[in-house]
Amino acid sequence: MNTGHSETHSLKERHTANARALLRHLFDTAVAAVDPLAVVAPHLPAPPKGRTIVLGAGKASARMALAVEQNWAGELSGLVVTRYGYGEPCKRIEIVEAGHPVPDDASHAVACRMLDMTKSLTADDLVIFLISGGGSSLLSLPAPGLSLEEKRQINIELLKSGAAINEINCVRRHLSSIKGGRLALSCYPAQVVSLIISDVPGDNPAVVASGPSVPDRTITEDARAILKKYAIPVSPAAHALLSDPALAAPSHDDERLRDNRTIVVATAQQALDAAAAAASKAGYAPLILSGSMEGEAREVALVHAGIARQVIQYGQPIPKPCVILSGGETTVTVRGNGRGGRNTEFMLALAIALDGLPGVHAIACDTDGIDGTEDNAGCLLEPRSMARAAKLAVDARAHLANNDSYGFFEALDDLVVTGPTRTNVNDFRAMLIE
Amino acid sequence: MNTGHSETHSLKERHTANARALLRHLFDTAVAAVDPLAVVAPHLPAPPKGRTIVLGAGKASARMALAVEQNWAGELSGLVVTRYGYGEPCKRIEIVEAGHPVPDDASHAVACRMLDMTKSLTADDLVIFLISGGGSSLLSLPAPGLSLEEKRQINIELLKSGAAINEINCVRRHLSSIKGGRLALSCYPAQVVSLIISDVPGDNPAVVASGPSVPDRTITEDARAILKKYAIPVSPAAHALLSDPALAAPSHDDERLRDNRTIVVATAQQALDAAAAAASKAGYAPLILSGSMEGEAREVALVHAGIARQVIQYGQPIPKPCVILSGGETTVTVRGNGRGGRNTEFMLALAIALDGLPGVHAIACDTDGIDGTEDNAGCLLEPRSMARAAKLAVDARAHLANNDSYGFFEALDDLVVTGPTRTNVNDFRAMLIE
Numbered sequence: 001m002n003t004g005h006s007e008t009h010s011l012k013e014r015h016t017a018n019a020r021a022l023l024r025h026l027f028d029t030a031v032a033a034v035d036p037l038a039v040v041a042p043h044l045p046a047p048p049k050g051r052t053i054v055l056g057a058g059k060a061s062a063r064m065a066l067a068v069e070q071n072w073a074g075e076l077s078g079l080v081v082t083r084y085g086y087g088e089p090c091k092r093i094e095i096v097e098a099g100h101p102v103p104d105d106a107s108h109a110v111a112c113r114m115l116d117m118t119k120s121l122t123a124d125d126l127v128i129f130l131i132s133g134g135g136s137s138l139l140s141l142p143a144p145g146l147s148l149e150e151k152r153q154i155n156i157e158l159l160k161s162g163a164a165i166n167e168i169n170c171v172r173r174h175l176s177s178i179k180g181g182r183l184a185l186s187c188y189p190a191q192v193v194s195l196i197i198s199d200v201p202g203d204n205p206a207v208v209a210s211g212p213s214v215p216d217r218t219i220t221e222d223a224r225a226i227l228k229k230y231a232i233p234v235s236p237a238a239h240a241l242l243s244d245p246a247l248a249a250p251s252h253d254d255e256r257l258r259d260n261r262t263i264v265v266a267t268a269q270q271a272l273d274a275a276a277a278a279a280s281k282a283g284y285a286p287l288i289l290s291g292s293m294e295g296e297a298r299e300v301a302l303v304h305a306g307i308a309r310q311v312i313q314y315g316q317p318i319p320k321p322c323v324i325l326s327g328g329e330t331t332v333t334v335r336g337n338g339r340g341g342r343n344t345e346f347m348l349a350l351a352i353a354l355d356g357l358p359g360v361h362a363i364a365c366d367t368d369g370i371d372g373t374e375d376n377a378g379c380l381l382e383p384r385s386m387a388r389a390a391k392l393a394v395d396a397r398a399h400l401a402n403n404d405s406y407g408f409f410e411a412l413d414d415l416v417v418t419g420p421t422r423t424n425v426n427d428f429r430a431m432l433i434e
Numbered sequence: 435m436n437t438g439h440s441e442t443h444s445l446k447e448r449h450t451a452n453a454r455a456l457l458r459h460l461f462d463t464a465v466a467a468v469d470p471l472a473v474v475a476p477h478l479p480a481p482p483k484g485r486t487i488v489l490g491a492g493k494a495s496a497r498m499a500l501a502v503e504q505n506w507a508g509e510l511s512g513l514v515v516t517r518y519g520y521g522e523p524c525k526r527i528e529i530v531e532a533g534h535p536v537p538d539d540a541s542h543a544v545a546c547r548m549l550d551m552t553k554s555l556t557a558d559d560l561v562i563f564l565i566s567g568g569g570s571s572l573l574s575l576p577a578p579g580l581s582l583e584e585k586r587q588i589n590i591e592l593l594k595s596g597a598a599i600n601e602i603n604c605v606r607r608h609l610s611s612i613k614g615g616r617l618a619l620s621c622y623p624a625q626v627v628s629l630i631i632s633d634v635p636g637d638n639p640a641v642v643a644s645g646p647s648v649p650d651r652t653i654t655e656d657a658r659a660i661l662k663k664y665a666i667p668v669s670p671a672a673h674a675l676l677s678d679p680a681l682a683a684p685s686h687d688d689e690r691l692r693d694n695r696t697i698v699v700a701t702a703q704q705a706l707d708a709a710a711a712a713a714s715k716a717g718y719a720p721l722i723l724s725g726s727m728e729g730e731a732r733e734v735a736l737v738h739a740g741i742a743r744q745v746i747q748y749g750q751p752i753p754k755p756c757v758i759l760s761g762g763e764t765t766v767t768v769r770g771n772g773r774g775g776r777n778t779e780f781m782l783a784l785a786i787a788l789d790g791l792p793g794v795h796a797i798a799c800d801t802d803g804i805d806g807t808e809d810n811a812g813c814l815l816e817p818r819s820m821a822r823a824a825k826l827a828v829d830a831r832a833h834l835a836n837n838d839s840y841g842f843f844e845a846l847d848d849l850v851v852t853g854p855t856r857t858n859v860n861d862f863r864a865m866l867i868e
Contacts, residue, residue, distance in 0.1 A: 269748060289737075290737075290751075292744065299733030302727070303724075305728075309635075309636065310726065326740075
C-alpha cells in the first residue's frame with residue numbers, strides 16, 4: 001500500500017505542471033504587452049499635408065510596419081528592414097530582410113536605398129521611423145569615403161582592445177552614414193516622428209539600433225579620443241571623417257532636428273509590469289528586481305539563486321508564494337563550443353546553484369523569440385531538473401563549462417520554442433517560488 | 435549672486451555626509467549584532483560533572499573564548515587558534531595565532547596539541563567547540579600516514595582542475611586529521627557542544643571551518659570519485675585513507691557523535707536583520723535581497739546597479755528612500771596585480787556601472803574587518819565618487835582591470851578601516867537610495 005506516497009507524487013506533478021504553465025503564461029503575457037500591434041497605433045501622428053514615408057530597422061520593425069498599415073488611413077509608402085525570418089506581409093510598406101548580428105550585403109543595400117528615399121522630401125512630408133533592437137546590424141553603411149573593409153577592421157580592433165561597449169558604439173556611430181541621427185538628418189526638412197521599441201537597458205532612444213533617427217551626445221572628438229586611447233590606426237579618410245565638422249554626425253541639439261519627435265512605445269518595463277499583474281492575478285506576489293539588469297549570465301544566476309534561497313528560508317525580499325521578475329541584457333563570455341544563448345546559460349547556472357531546491361521553478365527567454373543562434377526563445381527549470389538530468393547522464397557542470405546550455409535543456413525537453421515574436425525588449429526572467 | 439546654488443550645494447554635501455554616516459552605522463550595527471560577546475553567552479551549556487575544555491578555531495574564536503570566560507563560573511581550560519592579530523586577552527583559555535588563508539607551521543602545531551588534549555577525556559567531561567570562519571586554515575593537519583607535501587599537492591591539483599569548491603572541500607575533509615568531525619570524534623566519550631559563528635552561505639555547520647566538530651554527509655567514496663573524475667594522482671597512503679573504513683572520517687549518523695549538540699549562534703542573517711532595523715529607524719525602508727549571495731564581485735555589482743536604477747526610475751523592488759541589503763560571499767577572479775578584496779572590487783564595479791547616478795550611496799565591507807589582504811574592512815561610495823576620481827586623474831576602469839580596487843578607494847580616501855572585528859559572518863553590502 002503506497003497510496004499516500006502516490007498522491008503526494010501526483011500532487012507534486014500537478015504543482016509542477018501548474019508552475020510551468022503559469023511561467024509560460026507570464027512570458028506570453030510579457031511579449032503580448034510589447035507586441036507592435038498593441039503599442040504602435042496609440043502613438044501614430046496625424047497625417048501630413050504631403051507624403052508619408054515609413055522607414056525602419058530592427059527585429060520588431062516589420063511588425064511595427066504592419067501596425068502602421070493597419071491603422072493609417074492616408075497615402076503611405078516605405079521601406080523597412082528586419083532580420084531574416086522576422087518579416088510580416090505588408091502591402092504598402094516594402095519589407096526586406098538582412099543579416100543579424102553580423103551585417104551583410106542586404107544591410108548595405110537597404111541603407112543605400114533608404115538614404116536615396118530621403119533625398120526629395122519637403123517640409124510637407126512626414127517620415128515615420130520604426131526603430132527596434134537589431135537595427136544597427138540590419139541597416140549598416142560606412143560614412144562617405146570610408147571603405148567597408150576599414151570600418152570592419154576598426155570594429156575588430158576595438159573589440160580586441162578591451163574598449164567598453166559604449167566606446168565601441170561611439171566610434172561606430174561616428175563612422176556611419178546612418179547611425180547617430182544621420183538618417184534623420186537626411187530627411188530634413190520633412191517632419192520626423194520616431195517610434196521606438198527599446199531593447200537597451202535604460203531605454204535611451206539614441207542607443208536603440210545606434211539611433212539612426214536620434215543623435216546622441218557624443219561628438220567626433222570623443223571618437224578620436226577613443227581610437228587614440230586604444231591605439232587603433234585609421235586611414236586619412238577615417239581621420240577626415242572624425243575631424244571635419246561638415247562631415248560629422250548631427251549634434252544632439254542640431255537645429256534641423258529640433259522639431260523631430262521621439263517616442264519610446266515599448267520597453268522591458270512594460271513587459272515586466274504586465275507579467276507582474278498576471279502573477280498577481282494567479283495568486284503569486286510579484287517582485288520586479290530590475291528591467292535593466294546586466295552582468296555575466298552565470299553570475300547573475302548565482303545572485304538569483306541567493307535570492308530564491310532567501311525567499312524560502314526567511315521570506316525575504318518577499319514572502320512566498322511569489323514571482324521574482326527581471327529584464328535587461330546579460331552577457332555570455334564564450335569559452336566552450338556548445339550551443340546556447342544568454343537565457344539558457346543563465347538557467348543552467350541557476351539549475352546548478354539551486355541544485356533541486358524544492359519549490360523553485362523558473363523561465364528565462366529572449367522576448368524576440370530567439371535566444372542566441374538556435375531555434376528556442378529560452379527554457380524552463382523545475383526543482384526536478386537536475387535529478388532528471390542525472391538520470392539521463394547529462395552532466396550540468398560539463399555542459400556549462402562548454403557553454404552548451406541548449407544541449408542541456410534540449411536533453412530535458414525543457415526548451416521554450418515560440419519562433420520569432422517580432423518584438424524585442426530583450427531578456428525576460430521569472431522565478432516562481434512556492 | 436549665487437546663493438541658491440550654494441545652498442543646494444551645501445544641502446547636497448550634508449545629505450552625503452548623512453548618508454555616509456548612516457551606512458557606516460548600519461555596518462557597525464550589523465557587526466555588533468554578531469559580536470561573540472553578545473551571541474555566545476545565551477547558548478552556553480550547564481557545567482559538567484568533570485572537566486570543561488574549550489577548543490576553537492576561526493577568526494571569531496578568540497573573542498568567543500573571551501565570551502565563555504566572562505560567563506563561565508566553573509573550572510575551565512582550553513586552547514583556541516585564531517588569525518594573526520585576532521587574539522583576545524584570555525586568562526584560562528590559551529589563545530594562539532596562526533596563518534590564514536594559507537596554513538603555516540603554527541596551524542599544524544596547534545592541531546597536534548588539540549588532538550592530544552582530547553585523548554584523556556571521560557564521559558563526565560565537556561568540550562565546548564568555538565568554531566568560526568577561517569578555522570579550516572588555522573587548524574590543519576593531514577590524516578595519519580599522509581604527508582603535508584602530498585596534501586598540499588592534491589589541493590593544488592584540484593584547484594587547477596576546475597573542480598567545484600564543494601568537491602575540493604570534500605577531498606580536503608577526507609584527507610584531514612581534524613576536519614569532517616574527526617576532532618569531535620577524538621573527544622569521545624566526552625559531552626560535546628559546538629557553538630558556531632557561520633560565515634558560509636546557507637549556514638551549514640558542517641561547512642564552517644570544514645566542520646572539525648561536525649561531520650558532513652560526504653563519504654570516502656565521494657572523495658575517491660572526485661579524485662578520479664579530475665584524474666588527480668594519489669599515493670598508496672592517500673588511497674588507503676580513502677578506502678579503509680577504519681580510517682575514514684565519522685559519518686553524519688555516527689553513534690559516538692549522536693548526543694553532540696551543535697548551535698549556530700550567529701549568521702549573516704542576524705547581521706542583516708539588525709542593519710535592516712537600524713535603516714528602518716532612520717527612515718529608510720529596508721529590503722534584504724539575500725544573506726547568501728554568491729558570484730563574481732564585479733558581476734554582482736552590475737546586478738546591484740540594475741536594481742538601484744529600477745528603484746530610482748520605477749520605485750521597484752521598493753520605493754525610495756530605501757536601503758538594499760545583502761550578505762554572502764562574492765568571488766574575485768584575479769587577473770591584474772593590484773590590491774583589494776571582494777568588497778572593494780564589488781564597489782569599484784558598482785561605481786563604474788552607476789557612473790554618478792544621483793541619490794545612490796553604498797557601503798561594502800567584510801564583517802571580519804579585513805577585506806582581502808590589506809588593512810581595510812571595505813569602502814564607501816557616493817554619487818560624486820566617479821567625478822572626484824576623474825578630478826584626481828584616477829581611472830576607475832583601469833583600476834578594475836588591474837584588480838586594484840584598494841588603490842582606487844584609497845585615492846578617494848573612502849576606505850573603511852575598522853581593524854579586526856573578531857567576528858565573521860562574511861560580506862556586508864548596503865545601498866542607500868534617496
